[in-house]
Amino acid sequence: MTRILAIETSCDETAAAVVEDGRRVVSNAVASQIEIHARFGGVFPEVASRQHVLAITPVVEEALQAAHLTPAEVDAIAVTRGPGLPGSLAVGINFAKGLALAAGKPLLGINHLEGHIYAAWLHEANQQPPAAPEFPLVALLVSGGHTELIFMEDHLHYRRLGSTRDDAAGEAFDKVARLLELGYPGGPAIQQAAEGGDPEIFAFPRPWLKGGWEFSFSGLKTAVLRAVREIQAAGNPLPVAHLAAGFQAAVVDVLVGKTLQAAAELQAKSIVVAGGVSANRLLRERITAEASVPVHIPPLHYCTDNAAMIAAAAYRRFAAGQRDDLDFDLLPRWAIDFVG
Ligand code: KG4
Ligand code: ZN
Numbered sequence: 001m002t003r004i005l006a007i008e009t010s011c012d013e014t015a016a017a018v019v020e021d022g023r024r025v026v027s028n029a030v031a032s033q034i035e036i037h038a039r040f041g042g043v044f045p046e047v048a049s050r051q052h053v054l055a056i057t058p059v060v061e062e063a064l065q066a067a068h069l070t071p072a073e074v075d076a077i078a079v080t081r082g083p084g085l086p087g088s089l090a091v092g093i094n095f096a097k098g099l100a101l102a103a104g105k106p107l108l109g110i111n112h113l114e115g116h117i118y119a120a121w122l123h124e125a126n127q128q129p130p131a132a133p134e135f136p137l138v139a140l141l142v143s144g145g146h147t148e149l150i151f152m153e154d155h156l157h158y159r160r161l162g163s164t165r166d167d168a169a170g171e172a173f174d175k176v177a178r179l180l181e182l183g184y185p186g187g188p189a190i191q192q193a194a195e196g197g198d199p200e201i202f203a204f205p206r207p208w209l210k211g212g213w214e215f216s217f218s219g220l221k222t223a224v225l226r227a228v229r230e231i232q233a234a235g236n237p238l239p240v241a242h243l244a245a246g247f248q249a250a251v252v253d254v255l256v257g258k259t260l261q262a263a264a265e266l267q268a269k270s271i272v273v274a275g276g277v278s279a280n281r282l283l284r285e286r287i288t289a290e291a292s293v294p295v296h297i298p299p300l301h302y303c304t305d306n307a308a309m310i311a312a313a314a315y316r317r318f319a320a321g322q323r324d325d326l327d328f329d330l331l332p333r334w335a336i337d338f339v340g
Helices: 034-038 045-066 086-103 112-121 169-179 186-194 218-233 240-265 281-290 308-319
Strands: 003-008 013-020 024-032 076-082 107-111 137-142 147-152 159-163 270-274
Touching (some): 003 045, 003 086, 003 308, 013 045, 013 308, 024 045, 034 045, 045 086, 076 086, 076 112, 076 308, 107 112, 112 137, 112 147, 112 270, 112 308, 137 240, 169 186, 169 240, 186 240, 186 281, 218 240, 240 270, 240 281, 270 281
Parallel strands (some): 003 076, 076 107
Antiparallel strands (some): 013 024, 137 147, 147 159
């Protein structure tokens, strides 16, 4: 059995976890900064780094204690190497390097996006392991910074089919939420506001960008802005629920449509949906209902940033023989097809 302790500090969650054999989550500690950043309406990088400095030691201790392990008892230490906020990444990376050095354990630097995909392999410690995603698969990775459609023929083999040309899906949720004064983070706020809305009232555009697997969400965001301005200019109150429902339906239509098309064309045996936006209920329901192959979507707490997913990806790399030097640098904002 291989036990990996992983650390994730790429954005606004300080997280540490212990995972066995890339699947069984033994412990998963997350200190969220959401309440602090909500005051600024978004993530404030310097505030984020400082919160990581404050939280990193207690969070790693919590993950080890909950797993009843010391650093000497794990097989490797993994850490998110990027992409992410440089100052935030540095806190986790330096902590992991120090820990690996002190405990004499191998260190693995992991791409955050790869981590999100591997969240689909995780299961709770008290649960029978569910069926793992079967290859070849199509992964839809939708987070605050990325919207990527990826083809995987096997573990650690990524081919990027397409990504967003402008805003990421989560970014669009966040920007439209700000427009509708729903607060931060926007995804959950839009989802909640949309509950009481009719998605048919505002027929926002479905940006298809024909002839490829690319996405684009900035036109949709502009369409919502235009609708908001027109309503406000007429002196009417904003029908926030209908606007939120219309926007959410348009995003989900595009994400589901393109993913299913890619899966069919590439004869995928399964579909993985990952990243913060995969927490969206409409997206989860629609893609599960409409796909003709099994769809693997992590439980909600493994969709948003966490360290268990980093341990899951690290396990595959550890098993493949990867060991990183203790002097590695941050990964720049590279796409996943640069991984490995
Ligand atoms: O993966 P993640 O936690 O962090 C990044 O790596 O970016 O993703 C965060 C993004 C945010 O944009 C947030 O608004 C979005 O995921 N999100 C959602 C939902 N929950 C989080 N978007 C739509 N519906 C949700 N329920
Ligand atoms: Zn993320």
